[in-house]
Amino acid sequence: MRGGLTRRTISASGLLALIVGSAFAVLLLTVAELRDVERRARQSQEVLVVANRLERLIVDAETALRGFVITERADYLEPWHAAQAALPEQAATLQQLVADHPAQLTRAQHIVRAAESYHRDYAIPLVESALRDPASARTVAATEAGKRRLDAIRAEFDDFVATEDNLAEARQAQSDAVTNRAVAAAAGGLAGSVLLIVLFGAYLTTAIVRPVRLAATMAGRLAGGDLDVRLPDRGRGEIGLLERSFNTMARALQDSRRQLTASRRRIVAAADQARRRIERDLHDGTQQRLVSLVLNLRAAEATAPAEPAELRRQLAGIADGLVDTVDELRVLSRGIHPAILSEGGLGPALAALARRSAVPVQLEVDVPTRLPEAVEVAAYYVVSEALSNVAKHAHASSARVAVRTQAGSLHLSVRDDGVGGAVAGEGSGLIGLIDRVEALGGTISVTSPPGRGTALLAEFPLASR
Amino acid sequence: MQPPARPCDSGTMVRCLIVDDSPWFLDAARSLLEREGITVVGVASNGAEALRRTAEFRPDVMLLDIDLGGESGFELAGRVEEDERHRPRVILISTHAGEDYAELIAASPACGFLAKADLSAKAIRRLLGGEAT
Numbered sequence: 001m002r003g004g005l006t007r008r009t010i011s012a013s014g015l016l017a018l019i020v021g022s023a024f025a026v027l028l029l030t031v032a033e034l035r036d037v038e039r040r041a042r043q044s045q046e047v048l049v050v051a052n053r054l055e056r057l058i059v060d061a062e063t064a065l066r067g068f069v070i071t072e073r074a075d076y077l078e079p080w081h082a083a084q085a086a087l088p089e090q091a092a093t094l095q096q097l098v099a100d101h102p103a104q105l106t107r108a109q110h111i112v113r114a115a116e117s118y119h120r121d122y123a124i125p126l127v128e129s130a131l132r133d134p135a136s137a138r139t140v141a142a143t144e145a146g147k148r149r150l151d152a153i154r155a156e157f158d159d160f161v162a163t164e165d166n167l168a169e170a171r172q173a174q175s176d177a178v179t180n181r182a183v184a185a186a187a188g189g190l191a192g193s194v195l196l197i198v199l200f201g202a203y204l205t206t207a208i209v210r211p212v213r214l215a216a217t218m219a220g221r222l223a224g225g226d227l228d229v230r231l232p233d234r235g236r237g238e239i240g241l242l243e244r245s246f247n248t249m250a251r252a253l254q255d256s257r258r259q260l261t262a263s264r265r266r267i268v269a270a271a272d273q274a275r276r277r278i279e280r281d282l283h284d285g286t287q288q289r290l291v292s293l294v295l296n297l298r299a300a301e302a303t304a305p306a307e308p309a310e311l312r313r314q315l316a317g318i319a320d321g322l323v324d325t326v327d328e329l330r331v332l333s334r335g336i337h338p339a340i341l342s343e344g345g346l347g348p349a350l351a352a353l354a355r356r357s358a359v360p361v362q363l364e365v366d367v368p369t370r371l372p373e374a375v376e377v378a379a380y381y382v383v384s385e386a387l388s389n390v391a392k393h394a395h396a397s398s399a400r401v402a403v404r405t406q407a408g409s410l411h412l413s414v415r416d417d418g419v420g421g422a423v424a425g426e427g428s429g430l431i432g433l434i435d436r437v438e439a440l441g442g443t444i445s446v447t448s449p450p451g452r453g454t455a456l457l458a459e460f461p462l463a464s465r
Numbered sequence: 466m467q468p469p470a471r472p473c474d475s476g477t478m479v480r481c482l483i484v485d486d487s488p489w490f491l492d493a494a495r496s497l498l499e500r501e502g503i504t505v506v507g508v509a510s511n512g513a514e515a516l517r518r519t520a521e522f523r524p525d526v527m528l529l530d531i532d533l534g535g536e537s538g539f540e541l542a543g544r545v546e547e548d549e550r551h552r553p554r555v556i557l558i559s560t561h562a563g564e565d566y567a568e569l570i571a572a573s574p575a576c577g578f579l580a581k582a583d584l585s586a587k588a589i590r591r592l593l594g595g596e597a598t
Binding site for chain 1: 494582583
């Protein structure tokens with residue numbers, strides 16, 4: 001997805017890898033360069049050693065030659081021979097060592113040529129001449145010539161060595177620069193990496209950890225039944241998707257609950273309407289006809305002849321039977337729907353309930369106006385059921401019913417001084433009322449500690465939600 | 466419980482208007498009461514008709530059904546009481562039990578209540594305060 005966390009994470013990781021990788025690449029290059037500089041420094045040392053050795057060989061050869069010419073002793077020629085023999089190898093080594101530096105190579109070749117020339121054009125003829133005529137070799141001219149040649153060679157060596165020293169010095173400077181650069185690269189890479197890791201961590205905390213923690217908290221509240229919770233919809237990428245999905249889910253749950261409540265309310269209202277209609281039909285039809293028949297019978301009874309008395313007794317018996325039937329039907333009809341509730345409202349209806357109660361009831365009603373019909377019906381049935389339970393199970397000597405409207409709600413309580421220990425479960429009849437109460441967005445609860453009576457509390461919101 | 470708003474007087478000859486929305490009951494009650502010596506001057510099945518008949522026949526007593534279909538008998542009792550032309554005594558009647566309506570009956574200007582099944586000239590006279598004869 002666009003602006004997704006994956007892309008952001010990969011980008012951030014890539015940047016981090018680039019910086020760390022660059023720092024290490026610079027370090028690697030520097031190390032390679034340092035090794036090269038080191039190798040060159042070592043080579044310079046070798047060059048100086050070989051040059052020194054070569055110079056000593058030439059000087060030794062000259063010294064041995066001088067000794068031989070003066071003493072005429074043949075054993076003085078041995079070092080001379082040895083020096084002569086070792087000379088070509090050292091000369092070759094020197095040239096090889098400076099092969100990559102043309103100026104030094106030229107100087108080395110000069111030295112080698114001078115040494116060869118010294119040997120070929122001066123030393124060998126002088127030895128041969130000394131062997132033939134020792135005195136002729138001991139001339140000042142011969143000695144001077146040798147000294148001159150040697151000085152020239154030494155001067156060349158000095159030049160060569162000085163140049164090599166300069167080279168070594170330059171290489172050392174280069175080595176220091178490279179080392180400094182390596183330290184700077186390492187420090188820069190380290191600082192950059194630390195900075196980037198800190199920034200990356202901060203970004204992860206802000207963009208992922210905190211929103212996820214908040215989502216977890218809100219999900220907990222949602223699971224606990226608080227359907228009003230919403231997440232701030234400002235996250236990016238997958239986090240934003242998570243937040244939007246969470247909010248959609250919470251809204252859907254809330255809608256479902258609203259629909260469920262509305263549906264329950266409609267079902268309860270439909271049932272109430274049906275009961276009211278049945279009660280009306282009974283009242284307007286069957287009850288009126290039965291009562292009319294009673295009156296007709298009484299009229300017939302009044303006009304019946306005194307004899308036989310049996311006829312009058314029969315008519316009176318039928319009338320009394322019909323009156324009993326009318327009474328039974330009235331009780332049945334009131335159970336279906338209490339007409340007094342529609343006519344007089346909650347106060348008179350509860351007063352009638354209290355009068356009929358088997359246990360004496362103290363009634364406190366503070367409801368100044370008529371309430372929504374559904375609330376009146378629900379409150380009536382709750383009190384009716386509660387008083388019926390008091391009479392059946394509580395072994396109470398009295399009960400107290402309090403109903404009042406307060407802060408947009410109807411508060412209802414039914415308390416008795418009975419044995420307590422009631423469970424609002426099966427058999428209490430209250431379970432059937434829970435749907436009715438909750439359909440109106442109300443609550444109902446029962447507290448009944450053993451030996452300390454029972455208290456039923458219910459609350460109904462009066463404004464329709 | 467409040468006492469009735471005003472005492473019911475007795476009269477030797479009782480002229481009665483019956484107000485009820487059930488035609489069966491009107492027929493049966495009229496037939497019984499007339500047989501028992503009460504003059505039924507008229508019947509009505511709703512409030513407007515009851516007020517008209519009252520002004521027309523000036524009955525001594527009005528038997529008034531609490532539940533007049535869409536209308537309330539208590540409300541009509543109040544209107545009868547307010548009518549200055551003629552004020553009959555009002556006896557409320559119903560198929561419901563009187564104890565259900567005790568508070569409303571007490572608060573109304575009616576002088577008493579009779580269950581429909583208990584209707585008789587004797588009961589009416591007793592409520593009106595006279596001796597049944």
